[in-house]
Amino acid sequence: xxxxxxxxxxxxxAGRRTAERLRLLAEQLQPQRRMVHTGDVIYQAGxxxxxxxxxxSGFFKIVNLSADGREQVVGLKFRGDxxxxxxxxxxxxxxxxxxxxxxxxxxxxxxxxLAACAAHPALLQMLHAAMSREIAHDRDSLMxxxxxxxxxxxxxxxxxxxxxxxxxxxxxxxxxxxxTRAEIGNYLGMTLESVSRALSRLARDKVIGFAxxxxxxxxxxxxxxxxxxxxxxxxxxxAMLQ
Amino acid sequence: xxxxxxxxxxxxxAGRRTAERLRLLAEQLQPQRRMVHTGDVIYQAGxxxxxxxxxxSGFFKIVNLSADGREQVVGLKFRGDxxxxxxxxxxxxxxxxxxxxxxxxxxxxxxxxLAACAAHPALLQMLHAAMSREIAHDRDSLMxxxxxxxxxxxxxxxxxxxxxxxxxxxxxxxxxxxxTRAEIGNYLGMTLESVSRALSRLARDKVIGFAxxxxxxxxxxxxxxxxxxxxxxxxxxxAMLQ
DNA sequence: CGAGCCCTTGAGCCTTCTCAAGAGCGGTGG
DNA sequence: CCACCGCTCTTGAGAAGGCTCAAGGGCTCG
Numbered sequence: 001x002x003x004x005x006x007x008x009x010x011x012x013x014a015g016r017r018t019a020e021r022l023r024l025l026a027e028q029l030q031p032q033r034r035m036v037h038t039g040d041v042i043y044q045a046g047x048x049x050x051x052x053x054x055x056x057s058g059f060f061k062i063v064n065l066s067a068d069g070r071e072q073v074v075g076l077k078f079r080g081d082x083x084x085x086x087x088x089x090x091x092x093x094x095x096x097x098x099x100x101x102x103x104x105x106x107x108x109x110x111x112x113x114l115a116a117c118a119a120h121p122a123l124l125q126m127l128h129a130a131m132s133r134e135i136a137h138d139r140d141s142l143m144x145x146x147x148x149x150x151x152x153x154x155x156x157x158x159x160x161x162x163x164x165x166x167x168x169x170x171x172x173x174x175x176x177x178x179x180t181r182a183e184i185g186n187y188l189g190m191t192l193e194s195v196s197r198a199l200s201r202l203a204r205d206k207v208i209g210f211a212x213x214x215x216x217x218x219x220x221x222x223x224x225x226x227x228x229x230x231x232x233x234x235x236x237x238x239a240m241l242q
Numbered sequence: 243x244x245x246x247x248x249x250x251x252x253x254x255x256a257g258r259r260t261a262e263r264l265r266l267l268a269e270q271l272q273p274q275r276r277m278v279h280t281g282d283v284i285y286q287a288g289x290x291x292x293x294x295x296x297x298x299s300g301f302f303k304i305v306n307l308s309a310d311g312r313e314q315v316v317g318l319k320f321r322g323d324x325x326x327x328x329x330x331x332x333x334x335x336x337x338x339x340x341x342x343x344x345x346x347x348x349x350x351x352x353x354x355x356l357a358a359c360a361a362h363p364a365l366l367q368m369l370h371a372a373m374s375r376e377i378a379h380d381r382d383s384l385m386x387x388x389x390x391x392x393x394x395x396x397x398x399x400x401x402x403x404x405x406x407x408x409x410x411x412x413x414x415x416x417x418x419x420x421x422t423r424a425e426i427g428n429y430l431g432m433t434l435e436s437v438s439r440a441l442s443r444l445a446r447d448k449v450i451g452f453a454x455x456x457x458x459x460x461x462x463x464x465x466x467x468x469x470x471x472x473x474x475x476x477x478x479x480x481a482m483l484q
Numbered sequence: 485c486g487a488g489c490c491c492t493t494g495a496g497c498c499t500t501c502t503c504a505a506g507a508g509c510g511g512t513g514g
Numbered sequence: 515c516c517a518c519c520g521c522t523c524t525t526g527a528g529a530a531g532g533c534t535c536a537a538g539g540g541c542t543c544g
Contacts (some may be wrong), residue, residue, distance in 0.1 A: 064381050068473060070389045074381040086381070088374035095381065118360065131373045132330035137382035139306050139316040139328070139337065145387050146431030147312045150532065181491065189388030191533060196492055214541075215491065231310060392500065423523065433501060438524055456509075457523065 003025040008035040015169015025054060028120050029113065031106035036099040041084065044096050049087030051107050054235060055079055058103015059178050061187075062086075073179075073187040075138070078164045082130040100178035142188045144190045152233035154198035156216065158208065159226040166223070174211065174219050202229065257411015260322040267296060270357065270362055273348035278341040284325065288337050291329030293349050297321055300345015300421050303429075305338040306327075315421075315429040317380070324372040342420035384421060387431045394475035395430045396440035400450065400460065401468040408465070412471045416453065416461050444471065 062075035304317035451461035
């Protein structure tokens with residue numbers, strides 16, 4: 001039985017790849033840069049599509065709205081991620097993109113991006129890779145929500161957040177959740193109380209720790225322990241012997 | 243309160259659009275055509291990426307596999323849909339694509355597609371629109387699973403299936419589910435028993451009907467009734483007065 | 485120092501899952 | 515032709531995970 005994701009070899013160059021990609025994009029697209037602050041909305045469902053956005057720093061959440069008023073966080077975006085793909089097909093965005101922190105986004109008019117892609121095939125490759133990654137990740141999200149019990153979902157969420165940071169060369173031993181319990185619960189399909197209980201259990205099991213002040217900072221001494229915790233949730237049989 | 247999706251005006255030309263798109267693709271890409279039968283696997287997780295596929299007829303399911311052996315249906319594909327986007331980023335497919343019926347897929351080598359796109363910008367537009375649609379739909383799936391109770395999820399699933407057929411100009415008053423209760427449950431994050439109970443309830447409420455023989459065929463006299471049922475599930479207050 | 489959030493924790497309830505039994509349908513072989 | 519087998523589906527009863535409701539504590543900011 002295969003038991004570990006093992007996300008390929010990339011230790012010291014974590015983040016360098018992202019930085020390199022961003023450098024290339026900046027160079028070839030010369031995008032307009034725009035500072036954002038917590039709560040800023042970069043685009044909104046229903047708004048006419050025109051730009052894609054590249055996140056140079058900060059964090060974003062993507063919020064989906066249904067016709068009947070349900071509202072759900074369906075994605076999280078980190079440095080190097082693209083935003084706005086959902087708008088291409090219908091020429092209107094179908095989600096809101098909301099900043100969860102101070103940061104900088106690059107504005108890339110879709111039409112001029114296409115023009116640039118025609119000249120630089122590597123650009124097109126990056127665009128497609130970004131869309132592909134988003135599709136693959138959305139599916140993983142769906143699988144987590146569908147197949148994991150609540151506690152494991154929270155653990156997997158933290159693992160995902162930590163790994164996203166690690167991929168970009170950022171610290172993961174102490175991370176700052178940019179979301180309230182309610183937002184996390186919304187993203188994971190559970191209530192804020194359940195999120196809180198799950199975090200308490202993770203802390204009790206020493207899989208995570210809380211900083212001295214505030215429960216927004218989470219210490220993750222070992223990301224692998226989070227994966228192990230998920231596995232433990234999936235194998236309910238305590239396996240008394242052997 | 244906005245209460246109805248109202249998916250734009252497209253009655254008699256439903257399906258014509260799809261057919262037109264396919265005609266264009268066939269013409270410009272001259273793809274290799276490949277017949278498939280129920281259970282055939284077009285590509286598999288881990289396999290080296292090279293081709294995208296366009297579904298000309300039949301139905302596919304996309305199955306995601308986790309490192310620890312969980313398996314989940316994360317997508318359904320109908321005529322005109324593209325398959326294989328998940329493989330672009332990592333140069334390996336990360337899902338299985340499995341035929342649920344006899345059908346025909348067109349094989350489109352990614353590299354030659356890019357070459358064709360360079361010559362025909364409309365092609366690139368179609369490619370991006372397909373990827374964009376997939377991203378938007380994956381998010382809707384996540385929202386359904388996260389925000390709807392079991393019964394509503396099943397109703398919404400039927401609505402989605404019926405609308406997918408309608409968009410392609412196919413009948414929706416009587417549809418044949420290509421999936422077992424177990425597969426539907428897996429896709430929706432619930433057990434097969436819950437799916438069965440939900441379908442029974444939908445039938446009892448006359449929102450759907452079952453054909454004389456076999457419970458695989460579902461009669462949907464009015465797709466709108468499915469949406470209404472979803473709304474009813476969301477508004478638990480019986481609203482006794484007024 | 486008080487107001488407004490956000491978070492935690494408990495108790496009871498409800499939806500959904502689990503386990504189990506049985507029916508319907510289709511295929512196979514005696 | 516019919517008996518049998520395997521698979522799928524339905525339905526019930528009981529268990530349980532997660533939700534709802536409620537109370538209380540901690541931060542932050544004015």
